[in-house]
Amino acid sequence: MKGIVFSEFLELVEEKFGLEMVDKIISQSELKSGGAYTSVGTYEFSEMLQLLKNLSNNTGVSIDGLLLTYGEHFFQILERDYSVMLESYNDPIEMLSSIENHIHVEVRKIYPDAELPTFKVIEKTKRKLIMLYKSSRAMHHFGLGLMNKTFEYFDSSAEIVLEKLKEDGTEVKFLINKN
Structure with a gap:
C-alpha cells in the first residue's frame, strides 16, 4: 500500500483525535516501518489494519466508520x-x-x-x-x-x-x- 495512504491517515488521526492518539496507536502496533511513512514508499497493508484496529479499540468507532x-x-x-x-x-x-x-x-x-x-x-x-x-x-x-x-x-x-x-x-x- 502506498505511503500517502498511511501518512494522510495519521494526519487525519491527529486532526480528529490528537497527536497523543497517533503515538498511542503506533506504539500499540507492530509496524515494520516503525510508523514512519513517505508518500511514495510502499508498506504492508497489515500495518494499516493494525493502525485501524488500534484506533477503533481506543475510540470506540468501528473500522468501517473510520x-x-x-x-x-x-x-x-x-x-x-x-x-x-x-x-x-x-x-x-x-x-x-x-x-x-x-x-x-x-x-x-x-x-x-x-x-x-x-x-x-x-x-x-x-x-x-x-x-x-x-x-x-x-x-x-x-x-x-x-x-x-x-x-x-x-x-x-x-x-x-x-x-x-x-x-x-x-x-x-x-x-x-x-x-
Whole structure:
C-alpha cells in the first residue's frame, strides 16, 4: 500500500483525535516501518489494519466508520493535488463511472506499483450507477467516503447503498441514485 495512504491517515488521526492518539496507536502496533511513512514508499497493508484496529479499540468507532471518515478526508487531497483531473468532469456519475478506465490509469502513472481496487460498471444512466467493487483489502467504506465527497464536490447529493456480495467485504455492489 502506498505511503500517502498511511501518512494522510495519521494526519487525519491527529486532526480528529490528537497527536497523543497517533503515538498511542503506533506504539500499540507492530509496524515494520516503525510508523514512519513517505508518500511514495510502499508498506504492508497489515500495518494499516493494525493502525485501524488500534484506533477503533481506543475510540470506540468501528473500522468501517473510520474508513468512511478517512475516505471523506482523502478527497481533500484529490482536490488539492489532482484538481485538473476533477475539473475534467461535469457530473459525479460521469466521474465515478470512470474510476477504472481513467482515474486509476492516472494513479498508476504516478504510482506504478499501486494495488488498486477494481470497479466494474454494471448499469449507468444519468441518475443511476451500479458498480461492483473488488479488493482483497475490503476498504469499501473508504470508497464510500470518496463517493460522498464526489457528490458534494459537484454540489449534488445521492443515496448510496452498499451491498456486500462476499461477507468479508472483498466484493461489494454500490447502488448509487442521484437526487
